[in-house]
Amino acid sequence: MSDETRMILEMLRDGKITVEQAERLLGAVGRSESDTGGSGAGGSESGDAHGSWDGTWSWNRGCGKEWHAAWSWVGDLGGQIQEEVERATSEARTAVESAMAEARRAGEEARRAGREVRAQVIRIAREIGRDRE
Numbered sequence: 001m002s003d004e005t006r007m008i009l010e011m012l013r014d015g016k017i018t019v020e021q022a023e024r025l026l027g028a029v030g031r032s033e034s035d036t037g038g039s040g041a042g043g044s045e046s047g048d049a050h051g052s053w054d055g056t057w058s059w060n061r062g063c064g065k066e067w068h069a070a071w072s073w074v075g076d077l078g079g080q081i082q083e084e085v086e087r088a089t090s091e092a093r094t095a096v097e098s099a100m101a102e103a104r105r106a107g108e109e110a111r112r113a114g115r116e117v118r119a120q121v122i123r124i125a126r127e128i129g130r131d132r133e
Contacts, residue, residue: 002029004029005026005029008022008025008026008029009022016081017077021073021077024070024073025070025073025074028069028070028073029070
């Protein structure tokens with residue numbers, strides 16, 4: 001099993017991609033492996049006759065269009081994930097800010113109620129003191 005196939009299956013297992021997305025990626029990897037004689041993404045990381053690693057998850061020469069399309073799709077998926085994380089983070093931030101504002105209002109209300117209870121206790125204590133005199 002190639003490293004690419006293993007990585008796709010791990011992403012599927014981890015719920016990072018759907019079954020349909022995994023099928024598309026596996027199909028692209030399979031076509032790429034058949035184009036390059038079964039060597040996976042077209043060669044080793046150090047480079048060979050099919051391509052050499054350029055450090056950006058793409059190969060600078062010798063890969064089939066499917067391989068580039070697959071990695072482009074993975075890049076798009078990464079962008080979609082980033083957008084979803086940013087959206088969820090924004091929603092969470094808004095919810096936390098709202099909860100903090102509500103907590104401040106509740107704290108102010110509790111302090112006001114506490115002052116009222118204190119004033120009533122003092123008033124009752126004074127009335128009791130007058131009644132004893």
